[in-house]
Amino acid sequence: MPTFADRLFSRIRTTDSRICLGIDPRPEGHPSTHPERFNGDPAQVARAVVYYFQAIIQATQGVVACYKLQSAFFEALGIPGLIALAQLTADVRARGIPVILDAKRGDIGVSAEAYARSYLAGGVFASDALTINPYLGADSLEPFVTQAVRADRGLFVLVKTSNPGGGDVQDVKLEGGAQLFEHVADLVTRLAGPHRGGSGYAPVGAVVGATHPDALKALRERLPYSVLLVPGYGAQGGGAEDVAAAFDEEGLGAVVSSSRALTYVTQGADFAERAREAAVEMNGAISAALG
Amino acid sequence: MPTFADRLFSRIRTTDSRICLGIDPRPEGHPSTHPERFNGDPAQVARAVVYYFQAIIQATQGVVACYKLQSAFFEALGIPGLIALAQLTADVRARGIPVILDAKRGDIGVSAEAYARSYLAGGVFASDALTINPYLGADSLEPFVTQAVRADRGLFVLVKTSNPGGGDVQDVKLEGGAQLFEHVADLVTRLAGPHRGGSGYAPVGAVVGATHPDALKALRERLPYSVLLVPGYGAQGGGAEDVAAAFDEEGLGAVVSSSRALTYVTQGADFAERAREAAVEMNGAISAALG
Numbered sequence: 300m301p302t303f304a305d306r307l308f309s310r311i312r313t314t315d316s317r318i319c320l321g322i323d324p325r326p327e328g329h330p331s332t333h334p335e336r337f338n339g340d341p342a343q344v345a346r347a348v349v350y351y352f353q354a355i356i357q358a359t360q361g362v363v364a365c366y367k368l369q370s371a372f373f374e375a376l377g378i379p380g381l382i383a384l385a386q387l388t389a390d391v392r393a394r395g396i397p398v399i400l401d402a403k404r405g406d407i408g409v410s411a412e413a414y415a416r417s418y419l420a421g422g423v424f425a426s427d428a429l430t431i432n433p434y435l436g437a438d439s440l441e442p443f444v445t446q447a448v449r450a451d452r453g454l455f456v457l458v459k460t461s462n463p464g465g466g467d468v469q470d471v472k473l474e475g476g477a478q479l480f481e482h483v484a485d486l487v488t489r490l491a492g493p494h495r496g497g498s499g500y501a502p503v504g505a506v507v508g509a510t511h512p513d514a515l516k517a518l519r520e521r522l523p524y525s526v527l528l529v530p531g532y533g534a535q536g537g538g539a540e541d542v543a544a545a546f547d548e549e550g551l552g553a554v555v556s557s558s559r560a561l562t563y564v565t566q567g568a569d570f571a572e573r574a575r576e577a578a579v580e581m582n583g584a585i586s587a588a589l590g
Numbered sequence: 591m592p593t594f595a596d597r598l599f600s601r602i603r604t605t606d607s608r609i610c611l612g613i614d615p616r617p618e619g620h621p622s623t624h625p626e627r628f629n630g631d632p633a634q635v636a637r638a639v640v641y642y643f644q645a646i647i648q649a650t651q652g653v654v655a656c657y658k659l660q661s662a663f664f665e666a667l668g669i670p671g672l673i674a675l676a677q678l679t680a681d682v683r684a685r686g687i688p689v690i691l692d693a694k695r696g697d698i699g700v701s702a703e704a705y706a707r708s709y710l711a712g713g714v715f716a717s718d719a720l721t722i723n724p725y726l727g728a729d730s731l732e733p734f735v736t737q738a739v740r741a742d743r744g745l746f747v748l749v750k751t752s753n754p755g756g757g758d759v760q761d762v763k764l765e766g767g768a769q770l771f772e773h774v775a776d777l778v779t780r781l782a783g784p785h786r787g788g789s790g791y792a793p794v795g796a797v798v799g800a801t802h803p804d805a806l807k808a809l810r811e812r813l814p815y816s817v818l819l820v821p822g823y824g825a826q827g828g829g830a831e832d833v834a835a836a837f838d839e840e841g842l843g844a845v846v847s848s849s850r851a852l853t854y855v856t857q858g859a860d861f862a863e864r865a866r867e868a869a870v871e872m873n874g875a876i877s878a879a880l881g
Contacts (some may be wrong), residue, residue, distance in 0.1 A: 325700070371697055371704035377714045381672055406662055406694055407753040409616070413662035423668045432696055434725040434748055438755030457725060462698040464729030471773055472765040479770065482762055547659055 303428055303453030304500035304526055307397050308551045310364045316582045317546070317589075319399065320359055320574070321526065321558025322387060323369040324348040324376070328563040329570060345379035346547025349386050351570070355562055356391060358571035362578045364554050366391050367428075367528075370402035385423035397427040398527065405432035405456065407439045415446035428453030430506060430528070433483050440490060447502040448494050453526065454503050456487050458518065461508025480514070484521045491524040500526050500552065507545065509537020509555065516544040519552075527553040532581070533560045539584035550589050557581060594719055594744030595791035595817055598688050599842045601655045607873045608837070608847050608880075610690065610819065611865070612849025613649055613678060614660040615639040615667070617871040620861060636670035640677050642861070646853055647682060649862035653869045656749060657682050658819075659717075661693035676714035688718040690819065694748065696723035698730045706737035717763050719744030723820070724774050731781060731794075738793040739785050744817065745794050747778045749809065752799025752822025771805070775812045782815040791843065798836065800828020800846065807835040810843075818844040823872070824847060824851045830879035841880050 301309070303534070311317055326332040326344050330350050337343035356366065374382035389399045393516065404414040416422075418429045431443050433456050440456065447454050459469055459480040469480040484505065491501035504526035507518050527545045531537045532555050545553035564573040592600070602608055617623040617635050623642050628634035647657065664675035682689045695705045707713075709720045721807045722734055724747050731747065738745050750760055750771040760771040775796065782792035795817035798809050810818065822828045823846050836844035852872070855864040 323701070369701055371695075371708070372699040374708045374715070375704040375713075377708075378669065378672060378676070381669060385669070402620035403695070403697055403723075404662075405696075406660075407751060407756075410614070410660055410662040413666040417662070417665045417668075422666075424665070432694075432723050432725050434723050434759055435751050435753060436758035436760065438753055438758075439751075460698060460726050460730075461728060462729055462798065464727035465698075467727035467729075467772070467777060468725055469727065470773065472766075474763040474765060476765075479759075479762065481758065486758060583845075 300451045302451050302498070303397065303447070303502055304496060304498050306427070307526065307554065308498060310397060311551060311554070314361060314364055315586070316362050316364050316578070317550070317554055317585050318363040318582050319365050319367050319554040319556040320355070320363040320561055320578060321367045321369060321556045322352050322562065323558040324352065324372045324383070324398070330566055339507045340433070341377050341560050342379040342570040345376050349383045352387055352562070353390060354500070354571040356573045358575040359553045359578050360394055360396060362575055362582065365397040365399060367401050367556050369558065370400060388424065388426055396467040399428040399430065399453070399455065400424070400426035401430045403430050403432050404437050405439055407435055411439050411442040413431070415443045419443070419446045419450055419452040420560060425580070426452070428455060428504070430455045430457065432457050433486065437486060437490065444490055444494070444503055452502065452503060454530040455506045456503065458484050458487060458505040458522070459511055459514050461510045461535050461537070465508070481521065484518055487525055488522055490511045495524050500524055504528060506530065509542045510535055512537070512541040512544065515541065519544055529553055533556050539588035542585060543588040557584060591742045593742050593787045593789070594688065594738070594788060594793055595789045596775060597718070597847060598656060598744070598817065598845065601688060602842060602845070605655055606877070607653050607655050607869070607877050608841070608845055609869050609873050610656050610658050610845040610847040611646070611654040611852055611869060612644050612658045612660060612847045613853070614849040615643065615663045615674070616854070621857055633670040634666050635666050636674040639667070639877050640674045643678055644681060645862040649866045650869050651685055651687060651865055653873065655845050656688040656690060657693050658690040661691060663694070664674040665739065677718055679715065683718070689729045690719040690721065690722045690746065691715070691717035693725050694721050696726050696730055698726055701854070702730050702733040706734045706825060710734070710737045710743040712740055717743070719746060719795070721746045721748065723748050723775065728777060729782065735781055735785070735794055743793065746797045746819040747774070747794065749775050749778060749796040749813070750798045750802055750805050752801045752828070756799070772812065775809055778816055779813055786815050791815055795819060797821065800833045802828055803832040803835065806832065810835055820844055820846045823848050830875035833876060834879040846876060
């Protein structure tokens, strides 16, 4: 089986798109999934969410590189929400398109192994890649790396997030002058180095927000073996010129994620077609910035 | 409704126990839940796990202050595992005993709100408290604090974890001489301060491992408004003398968690009674150390 990076780059080439479409179901966001329509019945709401995003996947599959599912919104819908997560994940994977589960997991020892098994092996939640949190240190990340290498899946370690408050911890100045996120980037590079594949990239990627253009540029160099997952485009403030710095010389090595700005454009019935148009427009801007 | 700290301290007084019994289902750990017994059928395995821990809860409810469910092991059992999580959580809460969900969640904005709603409001996963990860900064923690205050639930922010590699990030020396975990502790205290209740404690607690006795002692002072959740007792190396430092002058303000060392003592049918004995012994050692 090709590595996660190989599969992702193959998709980027085929679609000529660097967009990771984010699936963040907010049932209140569209009349067709609104809880009031179903008297709040969670099973019916979750079912409507599946249909809503299946329509978006069908309309956008040719114009995005991959999909990212935000676990928080599925968990908030309870057991029916988790069934919806499993269904949509399987639907995307059945099309041969990579799915990133954005669950930001992190734990130690056998608990980390259990999370890695849940999301990077078989089972109903099997995804192509998982976002993980580095606060618990290298030995908390290693079980994820082991499983990702074993099963040809990917990881994206949180390094520099797109939210304004991310700096409270990530930007702290260390003895010697570096900032914490640079220290974490070096940790990611140490974990990634031994597992570089033919593409030059390892299964250990990183999350770096589009809202910090200088850091993004510096981190592209500091994370030479890591595919970058870049959130924060558009509404949060990152522009096409900013995210261009995330890509390598071949225009690979990163994907830019966007969720609401693509999937909740309209209250109308043409939401899927509008998602396609928004993805094409966003990708066009990024392609133009890449030159 | 009394605050989470009030409910927890009331339990500590009633049971004279400072133990948080950890429910970390590992089906391979006992013949009655072993997957081979059920030809690997996840629904039957999850059902057996529920019976196993219901027996342990029944036997230990008088000798532990609270229970902590480790989400990773339930997620690893797929949808049936999450149903088991919901069942066991509801079973413990129906007895009036606090449940901490150890899920180490962390995200930004509306995603953080969705997690807070999932675990600190109504719904099938409603718990009394949740563990959360601080790497994404104060604005990622605030939605959890808001929800915890609103619904009288608790939080435990990861500050200093018990694993050997935790220091890779948490112990990094900052400009000015402090270590990162001290900086995070100060962030927790800033978030907790405005929400102190009658007990002097706020809903914003902290996770501090028993494996760092000096740090534990210092953090008890540095986190004056935070209930401490102390893992790492026993197998991981923390002793009764070490964890005594987590408690305030009244012997409140903390609970010490233990999982496998209590719940997987034997392969025999007397596992629940043996869990009770192990919890009584562990609590006796802590009581003796508190003097």
